[in-house]
Amino acid sequence: MDKMTAKQKRHKSSKKEKCYDPNDPTLRFVDGDDDMDFLCEDYKSRRALMSCGHSVTPMSLTNWCRYLLDKGESSFVCGQTGCNAVWPFDEVCKMALLTPEEIHYFEDTLFHRVAKDYLDVKSCPGCKSSVIRTELDNLRVCCTICSADKDRTYEFCWQCLKEWRRPSQCTDRCANDGCFNKSLEVLRTCPGAVFRDVKGVAGCPSVRACPTCGFLVEHNKAFCKSLVCPRCKVKFCFVCLKLFEDCLKSSPPYDPCSTGVAPRQTSIPVWRK
Ligand SMILES: [Zn+2]
Ligand SMILES: [Zn+2]
Ligand SMILES: [Zn+2]
Ligand SMILES: [Zn+2]
Ligand SMILES: [Zn+2]
Incomplete structure (x- = not known):
């Protein structure tokens, strides 16, 4: 397991400790160590069990999940060595007693990360805001922010990231000079x-x-x-x-494929999920 960094320590909430309601019948309480308390804070809250069987307190779980997010992860993996459980976000919200601000921060960070990994996200050349492309095979993308600003439809080219000037018959480039599919x-x-x-x-x-x-x-x-x-x-x-x-x-793994060598590809498959 990675050690938490100084940066992570600074992130620790200075606000008062979040504690479980000892009468909450939906929690499974245990005595003993807080398995997610890597900074040895020894939180006052009672310890409760996550679905994987490891114990947490709201604060230790919040800190651990925040640490994961800040280091670039997009899923919440149990911090105990050898336990590879991935906790659903719902479980993290409930067990970490995430505040509305924390939920917002978590969701925002996760959304941007997942969007970057799995969807196509680029910065609009006009306003630099993140735009998600919805038609995955269309290079011509409209920025709603710039369109509202300029009071006209503002479109840019997903490939050369310049304003879309005039129609192009090609589907793999716009009419701007230097626009080609790398x-x-x-x-x-x-x-x-x-x-x-x-x-x-x-x-x-x-x-x-x-x-x-x-x-x-x-x-x-x-x-x-x-x-x-x-x-x-x-x-x-x-x-x-x-x-x-x-x-x-x-065909066996080391023999020629039954359909031979596929020619060089001239288009990029689009991921349909
Ligand atoms: Zn675990
Ligand atoms: Zn824009
Ligand atoms: Zn272009
Ligand atoms: Zn093959
Ligand atoms: Zn793939």
Whole structure:
């Protein structure tokens, strides 16, 4: 487990300690150590059990979850070594007796993190506010803040991040100079992949867009055709671009794929969730 940092210590609420209502029948109280009290604060509240069986007090749980958030996590994992339980946010709210301000802070931080990881979020070139793209295959995106400000529809290009000037017939770029899809460029120009023990892979490029989510992945294992996408965690065949389990149905892992080497990709798959 990571040690809490000085920054985290400063975060500790200076407000008065949150304590459980000892008569709350929905809590399972225990005696003994507070398993989440890594700073040895020895909180006065009674200890209660989380769903994973580890004991907490409202303050120790608040501090631990805040620490996780501040260090960039997007889920609340029990801090006890060997316990990998992930607590639902509802449970954290209830057991940490989160105040409305704390809930707001947690939700906000989580939302932005999850949005950044899983949705497409970019800064509008006009007002720098975060915009989430709803039509994942449309480069032309409207900023509602700028539109309201300027009293006209303000649209910008998701790819070159400049104002959208005039219509473009292409679907992979706008009409601004220098607007091109860097990912497609990489897919088009990357060198060939090097495999050691796999047969029938001549011409396979070293970078592929994940067939499920479109994330660009570089081939780094010379030994095997399969690769787990770091973003969507789906395992696919780097050579034929089928899901690996489908590829395996028609060809052994070190033999040529039944449908051969998939050509270089010329579009990026869009993740439909
Ligand atoms: Zn636990
Ligand atoms: Zn804007
Ligand atoms: Zn553009
Ligand atoms: Zn993926
Ligand atoms: Zn394959």
